[in-house]
Amino acid sequence: MVEPAAGLPDRITIYEVGARDGLQNEKSVVPTGVKAEFVRRMIDAGLDTIETTSFVPPSWIPQLSDATELVDALGQEARRATRPVLVPNERGLDNALAAGVKAIAVFGSATETFANKNLNRSVAQALAMFAPVVKRAKDDDLWVRGYVSMCFGDPWEGPVPVDQVVDVCARLMDLGCDQLSIGDTIGVGTAGHVVRLLEALNDKGIGTDKIGVHFHDTYGQALSNTLVALQHGVRVVDASTGGLGGCPYARSATGNLATEDLVWLCRGLGIETGVDLDKLVATSVWMAHQLGRPSPSRVVKALGGSAG
Known part of the structure; x- marks a missing residue:
């Protein structure tokens, strides 16, 4: 049943991260052909903005060492402005440009410890690199x-002060980024904290029209955090098909918000996503078979029995 609520958008953009963030932490290397088919199935299900891979050194994330091969396998589908790839530095950018991609993402940190563990640099050094x-x-x-x-x-550092986060976000956006994604990498955020950060970013001149939210579901708060973000003007939500993913540099970071769970929420609120939920569930069931384990998504578990 559809029951719209006041203060919510008619439509949102799902920024799909399953092919990159979702698979980067897999211990067994997923064949390039399987990754390409995963992306094709997500496109067929109606997802448009899909982050496909990352041009990082193979020693950093072996799972993504086939970035060029994946882009080539996908052909024109990977060379659209709605198919970003992650790049950590200029060498990664060189490789991405050579592959013909049209959109990129850089990945910074609000804390010094994670910046050093993720990029072997301080926050300031990472921003200088970007x-x-x-x-x-x-x-x-x-x-x-x-x-x-x-x-x-x-x-490692515990709660992160809002002012510290806003400062890093502003410095990153000042470099010329088109969009900012604020990440709850270990899933400890709660609704009030989300609102406070969005308001502080707005006060700094970074409006919600430039912001995407990236929530992990470690404590079961990803959907509630998403809903409050939508109520406060956010229109881009990161999600991972099947709830795949985590952060290879932060052991407590469990899976991303499942795209199916997000679509179910939006469907009930009358928010258009452009996604065919049955096709997406079938995609997650298929991918779970490739990975040899069931999807953690609640919606996939509820509907997956009828998906093929």
Whole structure:
């Protein structure tokens, strides 16, 4: 039953991260052909914005060492402005540009400890590394997203002050990014904290029209945090088909918000996503078979028995 609620949008954009963030932490290497089929199935289900891979050194994340091969396998489907790839530095950008991609993302941190563990740099050094990446990408007419992780809590530093998060976000956006994604990397955020951070970002001049939210479901708060973000103007939500994913550098980071769970929420509220839920569930059932384990998504568990 559809029961719209006041203060919510008619439509949102789902920023799908299953092919990159969802698979990066898998211990067994997923064949390139399986990754390509996963992306094709998500496209067929109605997902448009799909982050396909990451151009990182193979030693960093072996799972994503086939980035060029994956882009080639997908062909034109991977060379659209709605198919971003993650790049950590100028070498990654060089490889992404050579592959013909049209959109990139850089991945920063709100905390010093995670910046050092993830990029072997301080926050300031990481931002300095991103500066030429963003400039060159914009000069080549690429769309650029800036991720900031650990926006709500850090497993080493504990709660992260809102002012500290806002400062890093503003410095990253000042480089020229088109969109900011605020990440609850270990899933400790709660609704009031989300509102406070969004308001603080707005006060800094970063409106919700430039913001996407990236919630992990470690404590079961991803959907409630998403709902309050939508009520406060956010229109882009990161999610992972089947609830796949986590962060390889933060052991307490469990799965992302499942795209199916997000679509179910939106469908009940009358919010359009453009996604065929039955096809998406079938995709997650198929991918779970490839990975050899069931999907953690509640909606996939509820509906997956009838999916093929």
